[in-house]
Amino acid sequence: QECTGCTESLTRSSSPSIETLIFDFYSLDYHHTLQAASGAAAEAARLETVAQGGYLLVVDGSVPLAHDGCCSTIAGHSNLEMLAQSIANAQAVIAVGSCAAFGGLPGAAPNPTGAVSVEQLMDDGRIRRHPLVNLPGCPPLPEAIAATLAHYVTFGRFPALDALHRPTAIYGNTVHDRCPRIGFFYAGKFAKSFDDEGARKGWCLFELGCKGPTTYNACATVKWNDGTSFPIESGHGCIGCSEPDFWDAGGFYKALSQGNWGTAEGIAAAAVAGAAIGTGAAMMSRKRQQSIIQEHGESEGGTLK
Numbered sequence: 001q002e003c004t005g006c007t008e009s010l011t012r013s014s015s016p017s018i019e020t021l022i023f024d025f026y027s028l029d030y031h032h033t034l035q036a037a038s039g040a041a042a043e044a045a046r047l048e049t050v051a052q053g054g055y056l057l058v059v060d061g062s063v064p065l066a067h068d069g070c071c072s073t074i075a076g077h078s079n080l081e082m083l084a085q086s087i088a089n090a091q092a093v094i095a096v097g098s099c100a101a102f103g104g105l106p107g108a109a110p111n112p113t114g115a116v117s118v119e120q121l122m123d124d125g126r127i128r129r130h131p132l133v134n135l136p137g138c139p140p141l142p143e144a145i146a147a148t149l150a151h152y153v154t155f156g157r158f159p160a161l162d163a164l165h166r167p168t169a170i171y172g173n174t175v176h177d178r179c180p181r182i183g184f185f186y187a188g189k190f191a192k193s194f195d196d197e198g199a200r201k202g203w204c205l206f207e208l209g210c211k212g213p214t215t216y217n218a219c220a221t222v223k224w225n226d227g228t229s230f231p232i233e234s235g236h237g238c239i240g241c242s243e244p245d246f247w248d249a250g251g252f253y254k255a256l257s258q259g260n261w262g263t264a265e266g267i268a269a270a271a272v273a274g275a276a277i278g279t280g281a282a283m284m285s286r287k288r289q290q291s292i293i294q295e296h297g298e299s300e301g302g303t304l305k
Contacts, residue, residue: 002061066114210237
């Protein structure tokens with residue numbers, strides 16, 4: 001159950017490119033969007049690959065369990081049946097996108113199809129457990145997918161992972177940590193609407209619902225379209241798409257209220273001591289905070305609150 005957006009993202013990778021991956025490093029034996037074969041020929045290629053073993057299995061989309069899996073079928077088989085068959089002789093598994101990693105949009109309440117993630121199927125014993133890496137995002141950054149594939153073919157293993165099985169090189173810091181608007185956050189300058197003076201000056205989008213402080217991803221550094229931009233730089237807050245259950249997190253335009261993030265006191269505490277978020281800590285020294293405030297805040301009369 002997916003929208004093909006994750007594959008579309010991969011096709012836009014530039015380092016390495018999709019052409020480099022499938023022509024120089026990998027034999028792409030089966031992929032609904034990219035394969036030349038269709039119908040019986042496509043399924044024959046998949047079964048031959050499974051029989052040979054030793055492959056890397058990439059899963060795109062959630063797996064529906066309700067109604068005996070009839071909500072999504074391929075070649076007459078439920079997604080669960082096909083996944084159980086395809087994973088049998090795999091070396092490792094990559095769950096691409098938030099749907100495959102966490103259930104994503106199909107798994108949002110009330111989840112009528114009973115959509116679950118690859119990891120949940122492993123935990124429940126419905127499919128064999130294999131080494132797993134999750135690459136969440138709606139969609140993931142192109143380089144998150146391509147770099148993980150390149151790392152595996154180069155070193156024969158996945159890169160270092162966090163507690164949610166995400167590569168720390170991509171998901172090791174929050175979007176907030178590397179946000180170009182972070183100086184305005186520490187200076188207490190927040191846009192109140194998407195078209196006010198603060199928004200036009202590039203002020204922080206925290207009060208407009210930006211989920212950057214609780215979202216781990218490299219959007220602010222890797223960016224999209226070969227490093228052109230990313231949502232916050234373009235004027236829209238982060239929606240937290242690389243985190244579990246982001247569709248059910250309380251609204252894309254509602255300011256964070258988890259812990260102290262939604263209060264003036266929380267913002268002040270963050271400015272003084274940094275912010276501990278989720279299972280990791282994003283710490284910024286007082287000296288660094290002051291330099292950011294000088295650059296972005298005091299130039300417009302801002303003060304640390």
